[in-house]
Amino acid sequence: MDTSLTPLVTIVTPSFNQGRYIRATIESVLRQDYPRLEYVIMDGGSTDETASIVREYASRLVFISEKDRGQSHAINKGFRMARGEIVSWLNSDDVLLDGAVSRAVGAFLDHPSAAAIYGEGYRIDQDGRIKDRFPHTEPFNLWKLVYLSDYILQQSAFFRRSVFQQVGWIDEDLEYAMDWDLFVRIGKRYGLVYVPEYLGCIREYPDAKSATGGKRRVREIARVLRRQTGTYLPPGLIVYGLETYRQLWCEAVRRRTPSFLTWPSRKLESLILAATGYCIEGAIHHSQGWYRDGWAGPKLRYMLPPGRGQILIEGTLPDSPELAGQSLTMRLNTTRAGVFPLPAGDFQIALPPPPDPDAPVLLELRASRHFVPAQDGESRHRRLAYQFRRVAWSG
Numbered sequence: 001m002d003t004s005l006t007p008l009v010t011i012v013t014p015s016f017n018q019g020r021y022i023r024a025t026i027e028s029v030l031r032q033d034y035p036r037l038e039y040v041i042m043d044g045g046s047t048d049e050t051a052s053i054v055r056e057y058a059s060r061l062v063f064i065s066e067k068d069r070g071q072s073h074a075i076n077k078g079f080r081m082a083r084g085e086i087v088s089w090l091n092s093d094d095v096l097l098d099g100a101v102s103r104a105v106g107a108f109l110d111h112p113s114a115a116a117i118y119g120e121g122y123r124i125d126q127d128g129r130i131k132d133r134f135p136h137t138e139p140f141n142l143w144k145l146v147y148l149s150d151y152i153l154q155q156s157a158f159f160r161r162s163v164f165q166q167v168g169w170i171d172e173d174l175e176y177a178m179d180w181d182l183f184v185r186i187g188k189r190y191g192l193v194y195v196p197e198y199l200g201c202i203r204e205y206p207d208a209k210s211a212t213g214g215k216r217r218v219r220e221i222a223r224v225l226r227r228q229t230g231t232y233l234p235p236g237l238i239v240y241g242l243e244t245y246r247q248l249w250c251e252a253v254r255r256r257t258p259s260f261l262t263w264p265s266r267k268l269e270s271l272i273l274a275a276t277g278y279c280i281e282g283a284i285h286h287s288q289g290w291y292r293d294g295w296a297g298p299k300l301r302y303m304l305p306p307g308r309g310q311i312l313i314e315g316t317l318p319d320s321p322e323l324a325g326q327s328l329t330m331r332l333n334t335t336r337a338g339v340f341p342l343p344a345g346d347f348q349i350a351l352p353p354p355p356d357p358d359a360p361v362l363l364e365l366r367a368s369r370h371f372v373p374a375q376d377g378e379s380r381h382r383r384l385a386y387q388f389r390r391v392a393w394s395g
Contacts, residue, residue: 007108009101010038010084010161014074018092019049021203024128026057028095034102038084040064041092042074050092072172079164088158093203095128096155097121100199104158107195115163115190116183119199121153126205134202139194142187142360143288143303147229148236150180152192155200157183163190176209176217177224184228188360191305218244235287239280246276286381289365296388300365306358309395311351313365316387319344322371326386331364342386350394363391 011029015022022041029039041054043065054063068074075089086108090096100119107117121134136151138144144151157179167185170178186192213220218241225234250269289297296315304311317326324344330337332354340349354361367385 005109006034006036006105007085008036008038008083009034009086009088009105009158010040010078010082011096011101012075012078012082012087012089013039013041013092014044014071014078014089015041015046015050015092016044016071016074017046017048017050019046019053021093022050023053024095025090025092026054026061028097029090030057030060031098032096032101033099034105037101038062038082040078040082042068042078044068044070044074069172070175072170072174072178075178076169076172079161079169082161085161086158087161090155090200093205093208094155095124095201095203097198097200100156100197101158103195103197104199107193107197108158108160111193114160114193116157116159116186117193117195118152118158119156119195119197121156121198121200121202124201124203126203128203130201131204137194140187140192141288142191142305143301143362145187146184146303147225147231147234147301148283148287149239150177150183152179152183153200153202154179155202156198157192159186174220174224176213176220180221181224181228184224188228188305214244214248235283238283242276242280246272290388291382291384294387294389295382295384296365296367296386297383298367298370298385300367300385300388302363302365302391304361304363304391304393306360307393307395308353308357309393310353311361311363312392312394313349313351313363314347314389314391316346316389317342317344318387320371323369323386325369327368328386329366329368331366333362 013025039061041061041063043050045065045067051065079087104117108114120137123131123134125131134153137153138151163186167189171181174181221240222237225236249272253265253269289300317323326342328340337351370383370385372383
């Protein structure tokens with residue numbers, strides 16, 4: 001690789017009493033094949049074997065051990081002292097995959113205007129064995145990121161350091177959702193670029209922070225989602241809230257029901273799981289109105305980062321009697337943008353530029369017709385209106 005063309009990359013690892021895992025984290029960074037890499041470990045004053053392990057690598061990294069105000073504060077301190085044009089953080093129990101930094105830099109070179117990129121990754125167990133692909137990653141979808149799901153694997157994300165001057169640093173009041181909050185702020189201003197490359201791994205085990213957050217984690221997610229969406233009950237809160245509370249409710253049923261009421265206890269637990277599962281599935285599959293196979297429902301919501309020019313909406317209307325006479329009523333932010341008849345076949349609709357080119361755009365597409373397909377294995381109770389392809393800026 002021509003080092004004259006390679007930007008300096010800084011990896012920051014926030015650490016506190018993770019001596020069991022930190023060697024694997026360090027080695028995953030130091031064995032990267034990228035020639036210009038700065039590595040900073042911001043330790044919160046660990047009392048375990050962390051310091052003695054890090055000393056073995058002292059000539060190849062920067063190690064600062066001092067009391068901090070938590071993980072988010074440690075990351076910000078590392079980013080502020082970073083010399084790299086591109087930065088990332090890697091938790092002290094996670095790992096980078098070989099070649100990840102080179103692939104990330106390649107993505108920035110391919111997309112010179114990108115503020116941040118993210119890729120694929122794996123889930124690993126306590127011993128570092130790969131369990132499976134991180135199942136939530138998908139190409140960038142701003143509406144889903146803002147309203148529904150943090151589908152971005154933080155261990156696969158890299159940022160231009162300059163972006164923090166525009167969107168702000170990591171929110172140090174957040175403990176569980178600081179990465180989601182940051183992704184949303186970047187997404188609303190610039191978008192993120194998805195790279196179909198495997199870059200990092202998240203270690204999952206019973207004592208991991210995200211697994212033990214419980215009600216505190218849900219309350220923090222609620223605060224972030226409400227702030228970012230301006231709505232009291234966004235669909236993401238239904239998903240994350242019910243996923244947490246159904247476990248607590250089932251544990252309460254098992255703990256408080258006498259043994260001679262085992263059957264009713266099991267019945268109540270099954271009812272809780274079925275009811276919450278139905279609500280979670282509904283939020284995941286139907287809240288945006290855009291399905292994995294490309295079909296759109298009667299109401300589709302989409303969000304675009306700021307851009308220039310007209311907004312182009314593309315899709316296909318199947319030649320079907322159930323959908324004959326189809327039309328789309330458009331809303332752009334809070335303003336009605338018109339009613340557009342759809343011909344059978346491919347279509348493109350052009351909406352005029354929004355009044356504020358520096359703000360994200362929220363679109364709502366309401367179809368006049370739909371049909372209910374036979375059960376197709378995609379999800380329950382789908383109502384289909386047309387096949388949606390993309391929304392993009394013309395400029």
